[in-house]
Amino acid sequence: MNRLTTCAIASNISMNDKRPFQSVGIIGAGTMGSGIAQVCAQSGYPVRVYDVNPALLEHARHQIEQRLQTLVTKDKLTATQRSDILNRIRWTEDLRSMTVDLIVEAVVERLDVKQHLLTELEAINEGKVVLTTNTSSIPVTQIAALLRNPANLAGLHFFNPAPVMKLVEIISGAATQPEWVEQLRLFVTSLGKVAVVAKESPGFIVNRVARPFYTEAIQLLEEGVADAETIDALMKAAGFKMGPFELIDLIGVDVNLAVTKSIYQGFHQQARFRPSRTQQQLVDAGHLGRKTGKGFYGYPEAK
Ligand SMILES: NC(=O)c1ccc[n+]([C@@H]2O[C@H](COP(=O)([O-])OP(=O)(O)OC[C@H]3O[C@@H](n4cnc5c(N)ncnc54)[C@H](O)[C@@H]3O)[C@@H](O)[C@H]2O)c1
Numbered sequence: 001m002n003r004l005t006t007c008a009i010a011s012n013i014s015m016n017d018k019r020p021f022q023s024v025g026i027i028g029a030g031t032m033g034s035g036i037a038q039v040c041a042q043s044g045y046p047v048r049v050y051d052v053n054p055a056l057l058e059h060a061r062h063q064i065e066q067r068l069q070t071l072v073t074k075d076k077l078t079a080t081q082r083s084d085i086l087n088r089i090r091w092t093e094d095l096r097s098m099t100v101d102l103i104v105e106a107v108v109e110r111l112d113v114k115q116h117l118l119t120e121l122e123a124i125n126e127g128k129v130v131l132t133t134n135t136s137s138i139p140v141t142q143i144a145a146l147l148r149n150p151a152n153l154a155g156l157h158f159f160n161p162a163p164v165m166k167l168v169e170i171i172s173g174a175a176t177q178p179e180w181v182e183q184l185r186l187f188v189t190s191l192g193k194v195a196v197v198a199k200e201s202p203g204f205i206v207n208r209v210a211r212p213f214y215t216e217a218i219q220l221l222e223e224g225v226a227d228a229e230t231i232d233a234l235m236k237a238a239g240f241k242m243g244p245f246e247l248i249d250l251i252g253v254d255v256n257l258a259v260t261k262s263i264y265q266g267f268h269q270q271a272r273f274r275p276s277r278t279q280q281q282l283v284d285a286g287h288l289g290r291k292t293g294k295g296f297y298g299y300p301e302a303k
Contacts, residue, residue, distance in 0.1 A: 035162025140173030202266025
């Protein structure tokens with residue numbers, strides 16, 4: 001057993017009494033929802049995960065089982081810890097069973113879907129819940145607009161892959177109650193992650209700064225300056241961990257495009273944020289990256 005891992009798990013669990021929330025509900029079992037559920041369960045939180053699609057719930061459960069098994073194989077987790085973590089996660093297609101202290105919404109990057117679900121969750125929990133959204137780009141204030149109490153919603157933006165990436169942006173909307181921001185900061189710390197509090201702005205901090213990384217790379221490809229492999233290889237040689245095309249495939253071509261579109265609208269269609277036809281075409285064709293087995297690259301093992 002890796003000593004650091006043991007200490008991290010022990011220190012997280014010993015924080016129990018200092019925890020601002022006793023139970024967590026994750027809405028959406030996709031790339032981000034499954035990762036966030038794993039992170040919370042690994043830190044000792046009882047977690048419920050809801051999705052409309054039972055096949056995706058099953059897929060997410062399988063992925064978490066596999067990721068934890070890899071940690072056991074690498075001697076970073078014991079088999080008992082693995083099964084304790086898995087036992088903390090409950091999977092459901094019934095939204096009404098999502099009565100928890102904290103909701104983390106991680107469904108498709110669409111304002112109407114997020115608003116609808118969060119409004120329902122506010123009612124199901126009779127207002128006694130802190131609501132958060134993992135949106136990458138939609139203004140928290142806009143998502144909160146239909147809530148009875150918009151003060152109860154904040155942005156809680158994990159990065160992909162959630163079990164690995166340390167940073168979490170906490171976004172305060174126009175009405176967000178400052179007390180919740182503080183509680184969320186404690187929550188993020190209890191997950192062993194680093195919280196950065198930011199004011200609302202299209203794309204917040206990281207996604208805004210990262211936009212040209214994707215859009216300029218696609219433009220280079222469209223102009224025929226170099227192919228995706230070459231651009232990715234050069235960016236890695238320049239010090240980036242991943243190239244723009246492999247990163248878009250990891251994020252999800254659809255998710256990345258939705259974020260670009262939303263930032264483009266958020267900045268009143270400034271040309272520097274304009275989405276590309278090439279990316280739209282991939283989405284139209286269902287080539288969404290790793291999750292569908294094809295994006296800018298092919299992933300035969302995913303199918
Ligand atoms: N992928 C990334 O790298 C990344 C990083 C940070 C934040 N985000 C944000 O996280 C959110 C989710 O992204 P993702 O990559 O996990 O997407 P995804 O496509 O992998 O998963 C979305 C999930 O939402 C579910 N869903 C759709 N409509 C639903 C509904 N009405 N009720 C319940 N579930 C529903 C789908 O079944 C699916 O499981 C988005 O807001 C995205 O912008 C994504």
